[in-house]
Amino acid sequence: MTFASVLVLNGPNLNLLGTREPAIYGSETLDDVARLCRDAGERLDLAVDFCQSNAEHQLIDWLHAARTKVDGIVINPAAFTHTSVAIADALSAIQKPVIEVHISNVHRREAFRHHSYVSAVAEGIIVGCGTQGYVLALERMATLLKNRAAK
DSSP: OOSEEEEEEEOTTGGGTTTSOHHHHOSOOHHHHHHHHHHHHHHHTEEEEEEEOSOHHHHHHHHHHHTTTOSEEEEEOGGGGGTOHHHHHHHHHHTSOEEEEESSOGGGSOGGGGOOSSGGGOSEEEESSTTHHHHHHHHHHHHHHHHHHHO
């Protein structure tokens, strides 16, 4: 039985995982990541909804819909990390805990990747842990949600 629900949201180009720059992002596909998240969710008693879109407006629409349906958000905004005030605003508006995830260590990459609009509204940020970062994010989210429920 699940005690909480979490939306795992993925931004642009993550649908190409496994084939896009495997030296940076690894060989696991987005389907593999979804399976990792669902398995972690089962272990942590979290209902996990896993989505990906290349369209900023779709991610925002999903966030708006999540306001009354989920307890927390794990998000890999991908390139929108560095450009989207709108996604940061949507995350802030839903008033749920947010964990930001990046497969690669963005701080070891190009300078433009060092800034994140999402980080300002995130409870935590996990970078450079590969796809395991999603599992770490769900583990942290479970802790945050259990702590909030206990208060």
